[in-house]
Amino acid sequence: MANLPERLLSGHRDFITGRYVTERDRFRSLAREGQSPDTMVIACCDSRSAPEVIFDAGPGELFVVRNIANLVPPYQPDGEFHGTSAALEFAVQNLKVQNIVVMGHGRCGGIRAALDPAAPPLSPGDFVGRWMSLVAPIVQTLCGNALVTGSERQTALERICIRCSIANLRTFPCVQELERQGTLSLHGAWFDISSGDLWVLDPQTGDFERPESG
Ligand SMILES: [Zn+2]
Numbered sequence: 001m002a003n004l005p006e007r008l009l010s011g012h013r014d015f016i017t018g019r020y021v022t023e024r025d026r027f028r029s030l031a032r033e034g035q036s037p038d039t040m041v042i043a044c045c046d047s048r049s050a051p052e053v054i055f056d057a058g059p060g061e062l063f064v065v066r067n068i069a070n071l072v073p074p075y076q077p078d079g080e081f082h083g084t085s086a087a088l089e090f091a092v093q094n095l096k097v098q099n100i101v102v103m104g105h106g107r108c109g110g111i112r113a114a115l116d117p118a119a120p121p122l123s124p125g126d127f128v129g130r131w132m133s134l135v136a137p138i139v140q141t142l143c144g145n146a147l148v149t150g151s152e153r154q155t156a157l158e159r160i161c162i163r164c165s166i167a168n169l170r171t172f173p174c175v176q177e178l179e180r181q182g183t184l185s186l187h188g189a190w191f192d193i194s195s196g197d198l199w200v201l202d203p204q205t206g207d208f209e210r211p212e213s214g
Pocket of ligand 1: 044045068069070105107108109110111
C-alpha cells in the first residue's frame, strides 16, 4: 500500500485544492513548454532556508541545488560523482541562467561541523566531514585566533564560504566565459533565519549588506 507521512499527504491535499488551483495555468504551461528559470540558487539543505520560500518564488522561477553549507567544489573533471557540478553544468549550459546566487544562512550546522573538525564522524563514511574539508584551510586560519569567539567564527565562516563558493564557480570554464561575455552574473547572499533579513554581498568590497528596501 502506498505510504507517505500523513503531514505530507495532508500538505499535498492543501496544495492541490489551494495553490495548484490558483496557479494551474502556470503549471500547465510549464509542463507543456518546459522550464526556463533565469536564476540558479545554490543553497544549504537546512530546512529553515528554502530559497522558494525566502524569495517568494513560484513554480519554474528558480533552479535550485541544495547541499550541506551551500558549497561549490572547484572544477574537477575527474570522472567522480559531482552532483553540484552537474546541476551547475545543466543550469549554465542548458537552461542558460543569467544569475547564480550562492545563499548561505545563519546557524548553519554544516559550518558548525566544519569548525569542529575533531568531532567524531557521523558515520564510517564521514561524508559531512569530507564535504566540509573543502573549506578546511579557511577553518584553520579562523581557529588560529583565540580572540575570535565561537559565534563570531560561525558567522564569519558562513560568509567566507559564500565568497569561497563564488570563487570556485569561477574555476568552471563555462562560468568564466559567460561571465566575461556579460551574460552571467554571480551573487552572494546570507539569510538570517531569526529576523528573515537577507544580507547581500557587495561584489566590490566582499562585505554583506542589507539592501535598501525598495
Ligand atoms: Zn546550513
